[in-house]
Amino acid sequence: MKVTVNTLQQMAAEGQKIAMLTCYDASFASLLDEAGVDILLIGDSLGMVMQGEESTLPVSMPEMEYHTRCVARGAKRALVLADMPFGSYQENPAQAFANAARLMQAGAHMVKIEGGAFMAETVRFLVERGVPVCAHIGLTPQFVNAFGGYKVQGRSESDAERILADARALTDAGASLVLMECVPAVLAKAVTEAVAVPTIGIGGGLDVSGQVLVLYDVLGVYPGKKARFVKNFMAEAHSIQGAVNAYVAAVKGKTFPAPEHCF
Ligand code: KIV
Ligand code: NA
Numbered sequence: 001m002k003v004t005v006n007t008l009q010q011m012a013a014e015g016q017k018i019a020m021l022t023c024y025d026a027s028f029a030s031l032l033d034e035a036g037v038d039i040l041l042i043g044d045s046l047g048m049v050m051q052g053e054e055s056t057l058p059v060s061m062p063e064m065e066y067h068t069r070c071v072a073r074g075a076k077r078a079l080v081l082a083d084m085p086f087g088s089y090q091e092n093p094a095q096a097f098a099n100a101a102r103l104m105q106a107g108a109h110m111v112k113i114e115g116g117a118f119m120a121e122t123v124r125f126l127v128e129r130g131v132p133v134c135a136h137i138g139l140t141p142q143f144v145n146a147f148g149g150y151k152v153q154g155r156s157e158s159d160a161e162r163i164l165a166d167a168r169a170l171t172d173a174g175a176s177l178v179l180m181e182c183v184p185a186v187l188a189k190a191v192t193e194a195v196a197v198p199t200i201g202i203g204g205g206l207d208v209s210g211q212v213l214v215l216y217d218v219l220g221v222y223p224g225k226k227a228r229f230v231k232n233f234m235a236e237a238h239s240i241q242g243a244v245n246a247y248v249a250a251v252k253g254k255t256f257p258a259p260e261h262c263f
Contacts, residue, residue: 003079012198018210019251029074035244044083049216059085065106072107082108086142093125100131114140116166120173127174135170139182154183171195180204203229205262211251
């Protein structure tokens with residue numbers, strides 16, 4: 001059975017953890033799908049891991065469409081989630097819809113946008129027009145220049161309150177999924193309890209509906225700086241299949257993330 005927005009909702013309600021990984025091509029899509037990964041994210045992290053860029057900002061719409069098409073061809077069961085790249089949705093809801101439609105036509109089942117409550121109007125515009133949305137909050141890498149680096153978000157009480165309000169506004173607007181990156185585990189837990197949709201964490205602790213990592217971090221092939229929340233599952237595996245199976249099992253069995261991966 002194909003994973004849909006309803007499957008994700010049901011998994012979260014039943015306390016079954018959602019396993020998500022980034023994916024950029026058809027062969028890995030097929031392998032990840034076979035291993036039981038529930039969501040394949042065509043992340044704009046491809047700018048860093050595939051293209052060697054220093055941030056996700058240079059990634060273009062044609063590049064995202066190309067990789068989304070590749071992944072969609074290899075996915076059978078998994079839900080295909082595509083990132084909207086920097087500059088493709090921030091202007092206004094109409095711009096966001098035009099570009100989201102291109103990703104949906106390339107095979108995405110949902111799109112992901114970064115930003116807080118100020119993106120709620122755009123989320124509503126997309127959702128009302130048939131585009132499910134994952135809201136990415138906390139450390140939003142497209143804001144790296146505004147943040148002055150990749151830093152944990154929501155450490156102070158006021159920041160934590162703002163992130164909680166962001167999650168509420170975005171889900172009130174119709175977001176189907178909330179992804180939180182690099183936030184204290186207590187905040188990820190509070191957001192998960194506050195919203196009615198599943199939450200996905202990356203560096204957000206165990207008390208969320210599911211986990212995501214960048215595939216190249218899971219396989220230990222990314223040469224750049226390794227974030228604290230990353231785990232190389234290849235270190236103890238004998239094959240790529242083995243590493244991905246171990247990741248899925250660790251997410252489902254709640255042994256990943258461990259305390260050393262959390263803030
Ligand atoms: O682009 C990406 O890979 C992401 C994940 C890190 C969540 O957005
Ligand atoms: Na991304």
